[in-house]
Amino acid sequence: MNDLTPSPPGAGCRNTPILKERGQHEVFCGLTGIIWLHRKMQDAFFLVVGSRTCAHLLQSAAGVMIFAEPRFGTAILEETDLAGLADAQAELEREVDRLLERRSDIRQLFLVGSCPSEVIKLDLARAAERLTLKHAPRVRVLNYSGSGIETTFTEGEDACLASMVPVLPETDKRQLLLVGALPDVVEDQALDLLGKMGIEDISVLPARNVDQDVRVGPNTVFALTQPFLGGTLAALERRGARHLPAPFPFGEEGTTAWLLAVAREFGVDKARFDAVTGAPRARARRAVAQAATALKDKSVFFFPDSQLEIPLARFLTRECGMQAVEVGAPFIHKAVVGPDLELLEHGPTIAEGQNVELQLDRCRAAQPDLTVCGLGLANPLEAEGLATKWAIELVFTPVHFYEQAGDLAGLFSRPMHRRRALRLMEAAE
Ligand code: SF4
8 A cells, every 4th residue: 555655755854853941831731631631521510619710621621511411520628638637638538529419421430630639649540540439330530641740732642641541441352442532424435435344343532421442452553643641652552552653633634644554464455445545635635725725835833832833734745735934742652653754754853842932033033924822922922913813712613534624724714815815904004
């Protein structure tokens, strides 16, 4: 199946020296992941053990639900808890007992740590163990950290999935595990393509509900669908599973390369691969070409935020004709994004971590046509005349695999159209 393998540029970025920065960084914390995780896992409840700030963040990110009982909440640590004057463990357990008594629909409960719970060193692992003993088998209680101390917002999903891996039942079966929380409709498209190739034993982590039989073992091969799952990768490897490195399924080329890696592993022949992917590949190419006309030959600058930066830079430069000036990512795990780095043509600065002031200086000097950054930077940069794209939108919007490839290009071309319209209006005044 060599003819479909994306041809790497003369020199890719795998061995490009990385500019490592430490300093003030502008990102959301890992609690943000609850917004998409609670939609994905339909019998899970996420109980943040945190402050009123944490509760406000969740409420404003998710919108206040009036008619439905939400499947996330915050157990607020009061000043007496923070000062060590109250037994926060006992209070938390009482709170969980009350919640589970009231909500019979909850089958998995995640205790989610925050900055305040970490600062007072509240042992949520011990609480989760005790609560599991108390509420098993009806409810499984796990814990992870969503704290914003030295992290970025997509690490919340990584920590959540990694917390599930040790409790997955063991299997010796040869199987494929897809890892990453995708919108159901996108996940179904991927499963449909893989099923048509004849790959039968496929599980997904996270499953939509706890009754879906997700197992792991030495004959499990797993493919990540999100590039921010380094902790989950390590946890799966500790269980004996093997990672399938591949470019991420963004755009036609990325999706084809990702599917090819899986197809090769499972011995799918070229004729079958072509038959299954031919039509959606052509649709994706057409959709990208249409949406990308505004992007051709334009420059793009990535601030580190979502950890999607490297695969997206690969998509925008190779499929949409953009030129990357700087590709900043909060963390660069070459075991995860190495295949995308290989395909990204040598040229842009590859930066890991952030010193926001220095990076803003570089961005202003470059005056890119499009800047991909967090919400906190977008408005000031817009005010300075730069077109921006909010990185967080890329995690909330269906962007993976063939049928979303055109929408993905469209997400980047819209800010350019908006900026052009603004300029025209300003010129007309
Ligand atoms: S976890 Fe930390 S960064 Fe996130 S909302 Fe709570 S206090 Fe703020």
